[in-house]
Amino acid sequence: MSRDSLRCIFYIILKDMRTYYLKPPSISWGIIFPLAWTLAFYLRHPQTFAQLVPGMVAMTAIFSTTAAEAVVINFELRVGSMERLLLAPISPGGIFLAKLLGGFAFGFLMTLVVAIGSSLALGIHLNVPIFLLVLIFSLLSFASLGAFICVSVKEIFEAQTLLNLPRFIMIFLSGVITPISALPHYLQYISYLMPLTYTVDGFRHAISQATYQGINIWLDILVLLVFSLAFILPGRRMLERKFE
């Protein structure tokens, strides 16, 4: 990738953060929504709140990362601003990457706030290297999933509706609230087809450390990487085709 493209990607991310992400709707969707869900489950079945933290942090990661992707991609395609970006020395693939990394950066910021806040408030010890590793690959897969869905449809409402489908299904099937082992057998197979499953598992490793027996942490990371590539490659091609 050329120096011109890298510079464009950097400034597009900064511009998107300023104009779309760091706004009350994205922040509330990214933080307040997962917090409210977690509290609702906690009040329904009071238990140790700390056990819900990995799921809450994972929810923050997916909801904040994908909070504004429909606007960032579909709105800009619709009003022609994305075409304006393409006039600069950057390829459609570079723009896809910039849009995806904008969500990544916002998700990183929001998830760190929630993770550090939870850790300080509840006295939870966090294995920082494992947490960051899982976080980075999770955000990449969520951002690429969001960008892939957005470029596959035309309208903002279509993108938002389609984005909600995997987001909400994953909340119930990825071990965020209910452990996967407690799900019916056939649903467990579906759980392992969802990236959030590996994020929650990875965060449990980072938070519970040796006491947690889940999927191998390196397998979590590998699967998240595979998910990322599976969304990035066709998503990028679809965006390129829109400008041909």
Add this chain to the structure above:
Amino acid sequence: MLPKNEIVLEARGLTKYYGDFLAVDNLNFSVRKGEIFGFLGPNGAGKTTTIRMLTALSPPSDGTAYVLGLDIRENPLEIKARIGVAPEISNLYDELSALDNLIFMCQLYGVPRKERVKRAEELLEIFNLKDKRNTLFRKLSKGMKRALTVASALVHRPSLVFLDEPTSGLDVLSARSLRMIMRRLRDMGVTIFLTTHYLEEADMLCDRIALIRSGKLVKIDTPEGLKASVSEGKSLEIRFRNGNEESLQELKKRMSPFKVTILNGERVRVYGDDIGEICERITKLSKELGMELADIFSFNPTLEDAFIELTGLSPIVMSIEKEGKVNVTG
């Protein structure tokens, strides 16, 4: 820096298909350094598709073009870094101010950090937008948005600028101001590739004009050359009070060998040297066909006449298709 009279843009067999539809058909032309090159044609003629290919936004299906010596197929990013483009729609960022939009463009084009604000301020001054520097883009008037879009194409001081319908939809004063800026840019040595559907604007501004219809190049010449190619004599425009298409077609047939163009249901243009004979025959034929003469005046052939002659289209196609009005006054 390219030497004067150097070719800065050369299209070689440029062709574009959308599925089975041939949008641009084997275009061959070149643009010289420092000229305003007009690219004229009605809606759907292939102007914007051509610009999209020349600015490396969309790859050609066949053929290629060399922009500032670089092949659009092989060096799209290098070309984008060196040219300026103001697209047909004003598509800057609603949530950014006029100044911030220009600074963002400076960032994309790699303008050194220290110079960004200075350059943005300079452009705001040139485009009479200094008072609006902190106004959000969405709150600017249509004319100001257009001006800012053109300004954004100049942040990195490109030597070749593509302006796609820059004055489309602007009020008279904004359009005039933008035309003055285009002339200033040319005087500064910037080459301008201009598409417009305003024939008078092209006549006033362009050093050379390419006429395009249905994706095909019809003719390239200077405005004077195009006008001269229509007729070496005079034109008469005649308006009939109760004209109709059928009678005018009959009149056209019976005016032979004089060339007649029907402008609409009540106006025709007749080209020829012998004004006296034309007037005599028109008077006689109008009586025979039951039409009453309303106005008759003569003038030298205009670019509009050249357009009609060379493309076979009415100039009304150009003005009405876009927005139903023509706003060229100087």
